[in-house]
Amino acid sequence: MTSTEPSSPPTGRHPATATSAGAAGSDFIRELVRADIEQGTFGGRVCTRFPPEPNGYLHIGHAKAICLDFGIAQEFGGVCNLRFDDTNPLTEDEEFVDGIIADLAWLGFTSEGPPLYASDYFEQLHQWAEHLIGQGLAYVDDQDGDAISAGRGGFGQAGVDSPFRSRTVEENLELFRGMRSGAFADGARVLRAKIDMQHENMQMRDPVMYRIRRSHHFRTGDAWVIYPTYDWAHGQSDAIEGVTHSLCTLEFDSHRQLYDWYLSHVPVPGDVPRQTEFARLELTHTVTSKRKLAQLVADGAVDGWDDPRLPTLRGLRKRGYPASAIREFCAFIGAARTNSRHAIELLESFVRTELNRTAIRRMAVLRPLRLVITNWPDDADGRPVVELREAVNNPENDADGVRQVPFSRVLYIERDDFMEDPPSQFFRLSPGREVRLRAAYFVTCTEVVKDADGEVVEVRCTYDPATAGGSAPDGRKVKATMHWVSADHALDATVALYDRLFSAEVPGEATGDPLDDLNPTARELLTGCKLEPAAGDTAPGTVVQFERLGYFARDIETPTLWHRTVGLRDEWANIQKRLPKR
RNA sequence: UCGGGGGUGGUGUAAUCGGCAGCACAGGGUCCUUUGGAGUCCCUGGUCCAGGUUCGAGUCCUGGCCCCCGAGCCA
Numbered sequence: 001m002t003s004t005e006p007s008s009p010p011t012g013r014h015p016a017t018a019t020s021a022g023a024a025g026s027d028f029i030r031e032l033v034r035a036d037i038e039q040g041t042f043g044g045r046v047c048t049r050f051p052p053e054p055n056g057y058l059h060i061g062h063a064k065a066i067c068l069d070f071g072i073a074q075e076f077g078g079v080c081n082l083r084f085d086d087t088n089p090l091t092e093d094e095e096f097v098d099g100i101i102a103d104l105a106w107l108g109f110t111s112e113g114p115p116l117y118a119s120d121y122f123e124q125l126h127q128w129a130e131h132l133i134g135q136g137l138a139y140v141d142d143q144d145g146d147a148i149s150a151g152r153g154g155f156g157q158a159g160v161d162s163p164f165r166s167r168t169v170e171e172n173l174e175l176f177r178g179m180r181s182g183a184f185a186d187g188a189r190v191l192r193a194k195i196d197m198q199h200e201n202m203q204m205r206d207p208v209m210y211r212i213r214r215s216h217h218f219r220t221g222d223a224w225v226i227y228p229t230y231d232w233a234h235g236q237s238d239a240i241e242g243v244t245h246s247l248c249t250l251e252f253d254s255h256r257q258l259y260d261w262y263l264s265h266v267p268v269p270g271d272v273p274r275q276t277e278f279a280r281l282e283l284t285h286t287v288t289s290k291r292k293l294a295q296l297v298a299d300g301a302v303d304g305w306d307d308p309r310l311p312t313l314r315g316l317r318k319r320g321y322p323a324s325a326i327r328e329f330c331a332f333i334g335a336a337r338t339n340s341r342h343a344i345e346l347l348e349s350f351v352r353t354e355l356n357r358t359a360i361r362r363m364a365v366l367r368p369l370r371l372v373i374t375n376w377p378d379d380a381d382g383r384p385v386v387e388l389r390e391a392v393n394n395p396e397n398d399a400d401g402v403r404q405v406p407f408s409r410v411l412y413i414e415r416d417d418f419m420e421d422p423p424s425q426f427f428r429l430s431p432g433r434e435v436r437l438r439a440a441y442f443v444t445c446t447e448v449v450k451d452a453d454g455e456v457v458e459v460r461c462t463y464d465p466a467t468a469g470g471s472a473p474d475g476r477k478v479k480a481t482m483h484w485v486s487a488d489h490a491l492d493a494t495v496a497l498y499d500r501l502f503s504a505e506v507p508g509e510a511t512g513d514p515l516d517d518l519n520p521t522a523r524e525l526l527t528g529c530k531l532e533p534a535a536g537d538t539a540p541g542t543v544v545q546f547e548r549l550g551y552f553a554r555d556i557e558t559p560t561l562w563h564r565t566v567g568l569r570d571e572w573a574n575i576q577k578r579l580p581k582r
Numbered sequence: 583u584c585g586g587g588g589g590u591g592g593u594g595u596a597a598u599c600g601g602c603a604g605c606a607c608a609g610g611g612u613c614c615u616u617u618g619g620a621g622u623c624c625c626u627g628g629u630c631c632a633g634g635u636u637c638g639a640g641u642c643c644u645g646g647c648c649c650c651c652g653a654g655c656c657a
Contacts, residue, residue: 026596053657088656145655152653156584159653190655200585202653211655230657254586254652277587279650284593290657332606334595336588339650343593346607356620363617396620427618436616470616481616548617571618574609 027335029068029276033076033245042244042271046078049243050104050111051085051118051234054096054218057305058103058313060326060347061288064281067330068247070109081241082111086119087233089217097218099305103313107323118228118237119219125228125236126180128266129191129209133172137265138209139165140175141192148190151197152205159197159205179212182225186212193232195261203258207231235259235275239268246273249280250337281333282341285500286311287507287514301518302501308563309501309522319498320543320553320565325354341506348566355543355551355565360393360400362538363438363483364546364562365530366495368412370458370487373443376409384409386488391439403534407440410487412530414548417482418459420448425575427479429459435480438547442467442478483547490530495552495562497524529562 037044050069052062073080082104086092101115132138141148141164153159167175176191178184191210199205209232214225238246246259256275263272282288288311296302296310305312308319316326329350333342377385386408393400417428429435434444447460466473470481501522508514538544543553543565550567 051657055657085657091656148655149653154583154653157653158584187655192655202585205653208655213655227655229655234657250587251651252657257586279588332595336595338588338595340594342595343607346594349607352619361617361619392616395617425618438616440616478616480618483617545617545619548619550619568617568619573618575618 027278028337029245029247029278029335030072030075032276033072036244037076045242045244045271046073046076047081047242047244048073048078048247049081049083049238049241051083051237052100053085053088053091054093054100055088055091056096056290056294057099058107059288059290059293060283060311060313060316061281063107063313063326064330064333064335065247065249066104066107066109067327068278068335071331072245072247078244079112080109081116081243083116083118083237083241085230085234085237086117086217086219087228087230089213089215089227092218094218099314103317106317107313108327116241117219118233119217121233121237121240122220122224122228124240125233128236128268129228129232130173130176131267132193132209132265133176133191134169135265136169137194138191139167139172139194140179140189141165141206142189144187148192148208152202153197155202161197162192162206165194165197165206176210179210179226180224182214184212186214186225188212191226193258193262195258201254201257203231203254204261207258231255231258232262235263235273236266236268238273239263239266239270242270243273244271246275248275248277250277250339251280253277277337278335279337279339281330282339283311283344283347284341284505285344285502285507287502292514295515299515301515308496309498311501318553318555319563320355320551321351322354322358322543325350328354344500351566352551352569355545357396358394359543359545359551360538361391361395361545361547362535363391363405363485363532364493364495364535364549364552365412365414365483365485365490366497366526366546366549367415368485368528368530369415369418369456371411371413371443371484372458372460373409373411373463374446374460375462386486389439405439405532405534406486406489407437407484408486408488411437411484412487412490413437413459413482413484417480418445418456420456423579425579426572428482429461429480434478435482436467436470436478437484438481439470440468440484441465441470442472483549485530485532487530489533491533491536491560493529493531493535493560493562494558495526495529495564497526497564498522499524 048069050066070080084097141162143162151160151162179189190208192206192208195204195206197205208229210226210228212225213227216222259275297305302309306314306318308315329347379385386406388404389407390402391405392402419426419430422430429445431445434442436442441463443461443463445459445461448456449458451457499522500519502517503519504517507517538554540554540556540559543551545551551565552562553565555561
């Protein structure tokens, strides 16, 4: 596993966010846990669990749940179990359990022991199912899916009892054993809890507990042809593990009644766990639904689960998002029962804050324009002098030291940093204007060279030798400082610029299909970018700041590829937006 | 339609027992600056609506409005 940062142990409390808003320790769940401890509800014990289904990779929405599950356990001296909810062999795969464990570790969390699996409890679950049958609280139903669905009724409309609802205990037991032993075809029968077909809560209208499904399970192989449903497996698995606080998202609210019903009718050992729901995390301009992400991957709309445009943990990691920034973001937004969609900009601001502190600075020119210094001296051999200029690695951290950057007659500057006919607010280079080249000299534009099409292909300048280091002895000021790269020393690179994956704030809001809002220019590949030599020393996977441009992560497999993590706040871009169109 | 859960600036999120509506992002401006970065200081802007209780209501009560979830043999 690779990491873009030394993986710091999660502390659960992050100083930077322990302010009045969103401070860890102040949400309704933590208050509840605190109250439970004070009242000795679970003997003062706290045990949570994070229960991903191994049918896809983790995304930023899971990060919120993870920070809650693991964070709360840590804060209250408890443990958090990683339990794979592998009750549906059709979609699940080992590939995903490995990926989930790796992503979890990258985020900064590991479970204490080896990971747990709901499939480890299949035998116990089966025994308890027979117990329910024995109590007359479960029965085998021969109806097909459509009939069961129809019999369930609708909102405000009572369901009707299945014609098989009144089978005897003995008959049910025999049929259920037949289900297990493979006597019946897939889908031929199900085991249902016998609760109340007229119940106002649809979840309580005799929910299915087992279905017949001849599918190879990645852990239990072909040992089982019947598989428990989520509702039947979950609460009992929690109880088996001694989970006290089972935290899940709001859509399971109506399942809580069923969760409690099962637990109160099965002889589970120890404390009865309690389910508490919170609002799932949603972000603007993206989707946090495993189903939709899987579809993007399957459709080839993105390169894979680790595509940097995706809000998957591995996508964000490849893109350069520090795990700590994600943790702090999650701590900051807290937990509540209010449905909410956070602005993606808020997440980005946490990324910038972290990277500003930690990222080494380098100079890179994304869209090169030649700049020739006409009065630059030659050496004894008649070649342009090459001078090494000292530049600080990170103005936010002196300990990061300095580096030498070669400077000579022919440089590249950013095309956007030159305008032949600039508006008044533009104070970068233009004819006759003097600017500072970062860590080097003041230069003044004296001439513009164009090609046959009138395109500027080169700017010529003079430099002032007295301004070495970047300040003029006579005290004169320049209004702009620009980055540059020496043409003879430049490293070639490809840079991937990323924009919102979806152009709409709420993907799919207009048409119902998020895919309709996919942003076709979410990735722009720039080739022929020029990097200062020291950028080549950067370890793959690390994130550096290309000065004045943003933060960029060096790709692991392709060292000449850089991913833009996030841009710098860009005042000039704001000015341009306000500028009247010309 | 029935049941459940929610509504605090543009977006999120706080507010002890009922006691000055705070913080962040976004937006506008200031100062500073060898990154138009970072930092600084300031500003704009809010309790869904209507009643009620109270010296005092985001918080309690009544009624309404709006949003989300729920009828998989998905989780």
